Amino acid sequence: MNDPLANLPGYVLRRASSAALAGLNRRLSALTLRHVDASLLMLLNGQPGITQSEAGRILDIQRANMVPIVSRLEARGLIDRQRVDGRSQGLYLSAEGEALHTQVMTVIDGYEQTLMEGVPAPLRKQAMAVLHAFWQSAEAAIEGD
């Protein structure tokens, strides 16, 4: 390799994320789901009745970009909408959506475990803390020159 970028945390973060995503999408394709779909199913399982906008805020997906995602999952009968308001609707997993969610969890749990097991044991204890630290640091660094 001899990649002169390999000592830049931001670059390594991106490569790791990209590879991790590729592996996950590969596994989720068996359920005909994209990772973003899976993340919404998981969110709705934990917070049923949440609004489309709220979900987007939590997952960091623009309001406008939530539309095709929700439509797709609703069209597949995986989620239901219930009017909350004149303008907003609560999102819920349908029975079919819950069934698929358990399959999603099997895939995700297995994958995340595989990912973690690939990290040398001595580093494993601090691994999540490091990732969260970078997340927070990167969020803070978005603005500024």
Added chain:
Amino acid sequence: MNDPLANLPGYVLRRASSAALAGLNRRLSALTLRHVDASLLMLLNGQPGITQSEAGRILDIQRANMVPIVSRLEARGLIDRQRVDGRSQGLYLSAEGEALHTQVMTVIDGYEQTLMEGVPAPLRKQAMAVLHAFWQSAEAAIEGD
């Protein structure tokens, strides 16, 4: 927040990477560069004369997707091509490209330092090792069911 995905390393990795990339692109826009352009300039500075395909292999960019990147940078006079072979050309930073590269380094170094400083000191020592571990683990996990 209350994000039930926050304990999944893959998800946190993605969010951190996404945020880090946003901040970087924001800073690079002052140089009218995308992060991928910057990464190629940095690579060519370290390994002048490298081939387009080789660069793509190192940066994990498909051969076909290298074409517009190289064309764009060449059109801006930042890189030169020198025929190596009947089929391949070596890529080099032009004088202008080298000048821009130093500016890129200023931006990148400053940004990566900011990113690192946002990580609590006790974690900082192992931070890079953790990122590399996830990178390697994720690469290994791409294949497999």
Added chain:
DNA sequence: TAATTCTGTTATCATGCATAACATTAATGC
């Protein structure tokens, strides 16, 4: 020499992400 591999390239498609605009509805300030 023949078969295979590699390079650069074109074309095309899927995905993710950003922005602007809009109508409807809700919340807020006075």
Added chain:
DNA sequence: GCATTAATGTTATGCATGATAACAGAATTA
């Protein structure tokens, strides 16, 4: 109560990144 402001869902659109398939020309190899 009414006028202003804010929020929601939506449509449309564009840009950037990646992936795949196909091809011609050149180099390697068997």
